[in-house]
Amino acid sequence: MTLDQDLQQWVRLSLVNGLGPRGWVGLLRALGEPAFILSAAEKALAELVSPSIATAICQMAECNLDAEFAQLANWLAQPHCQLLTLADAAYPKRLLDLPDPPPLLYAQGDLGLLTRPAVSVVGSRNATAQGIANAEQFAAFLAQQSVCVISGMASGIDAAAHRGGLSGAGSSIAVVGTGLDRVYPAANRALAHQLAAQGLLLSELALGSPPKAEHFPRRNRLIAALGAGCLVVEAALESGSLITARQAADLGREVFAIPGSIHSPVAKGCHRLIKQGAKLVEAGADILEELSGNLALDFSPQKTPNASPETPDEESPLLGLMGWDAVEFDWLVLQSGLTSEALCAILLGLELEGKVASLPGNRYQRLGIAK
Known part of the structure; x- marks a missing residue:
């Protein structure tokens, strides 16, 4: 060729x-x-x-x-590899809202995803277990409603968002900060192959381009532009995700943020966004209700008849004792009155059920489930 x-x-x-x-x-x-x-x-x-x-x-x-x-x-x-120019009909029109749209876009995967309704999902690389669960659950809900999930294939929130997006019909697009012949971080190699096969990989950088620090702000503006809205799952006050959210707002996109514990460093960025006018969201349905006009979706939340509410506190009094902040194992021993051996057994069971996450420093945190 x-x-x-x-x-x-x-x-x-x-x-x-x-x-x-x-x-x-x-x-x-x-x-x-x-x-x-x-x-x-x-x-x-x-x-x-x-x-x-x-x-x-x-x-x-x-x-x-x-x-x-x-x-x-x-x-x-190679299969499904394409190079789009500004003059191509398949070039994503949403990028034309940028003052500096990339004249060339390297693409691998399903270009049809560029025409689907889309929401960007961003957040911390050093995410908590709850943040990762939230990102994957929110993304899966959006994808099940045929909304494409856009993110940057970084560790933490990005990777979780892609996994959730790939689980539904909406699928997922990864905008990366390297050439498409490279994978960064290397730990996401399997995810990159899955995105190329079932979703879409995009980059404005030439083949062979390494993961330089200056590439990622350029990538972030594309993530902000491609979505009708931008969801920030977790972000510290100095997080690049806040820059992406600001870029999205400057482009007229809606910004959403998931609140967290007042004690968590990766919740403080989300709380700042909410103070500045971002929409507080507790479920994926909150996003779709806000964006239903922009996304051209006929969305109405589905309610399950006769569904009994979840009562995790009744299933295990320990969950009620833990609350929602991370707690130390020794504190739980004192507050619960359980022996260390009995507490270990209960926590292991709750961890296997996906209701509790173990954290560094012999701490544990209760996990919620996003709807």
């Missing part, structure tokens, strides 16, 4: 050092397609970009890129 001449010009322009998406879009608007930009005189280019970038464009126009083109052609020959 070889790249056609038009696509070669798009790729050639993408390799110009220092020419970011905003500058590239400005050149496209002023001069037209990439072939016209690459054939323009350096003096004319210098009126639109800095002199150094104008020089770099002229040098790139003459550069031998046969090896780069061959590598890309080999990648495109």
Whole structure:
């Protein structure tokens, strides 16, 4: 397989050092397609970009890129691998709301997901067990309602959101901060393969691009733009998830946040968002009710008739004693009056049932179930 001449010009322009998406879009608007930009005189280019970038464009126009083109052609020959340009009909229209939409998008998987109703889900890499459970449960609920779940394939909340999204018809899209021929973090390799097979992987970065720190803010703006709303599950006060939420709000997207314990560092970012106007949500239905018009969904919460309410406290008095904050094992021994051996046995049973999580420092936390 070889790249056609038009696509070669798009790729050639993408390799110009220092020419970011905003500058590239400005050149496209002023001069037209990439072939016209690459054939323009350096003096004319210098009126639109800095002199150094104008020089770099002229040098790139003459550069031998046969090896780069061959590598890309080999990648495109793999199943479900595609390269979208701003001029392609399949290019996601929601990204056009950005002041700097990526002129090129590398994609692997089902491009049809880009046209589905979507919600972005973001949060802490160092998530709690409850946060991971919430992310997966909220995402699964959304996907079951044919809403696509967008996230960034990081550890913690992102990975949980993708797992939940892949469990339903809405599926999931991962926007990554590397080239699509690389997986970061490496622990998510199996998840990346599943997303390529059942969902979609997206990147604006060229093949071979490593996981540099500056790549992830660029990735986050795409996550914010692709969803009709952005759900923050857990976030510390300095979390990048808060930046994604702000970008989403600036684009006119709704922002949602799940509250947590006042003592939890990863709840403080969510609480700040709620104070600033984000919608507090306790269930996936809260999101769909808010976005039903934007998502063009006929959504009405389904109620199960004659369902008996869950009564976890009655099933185990220990759960009522624990409350919802993390507690130390020794405190539970004192408060429950149980022996250490008996308490260990009960906690193990509750952990196997998914009602309790063990935490570092010999602590335990009761887990809720998002509806």
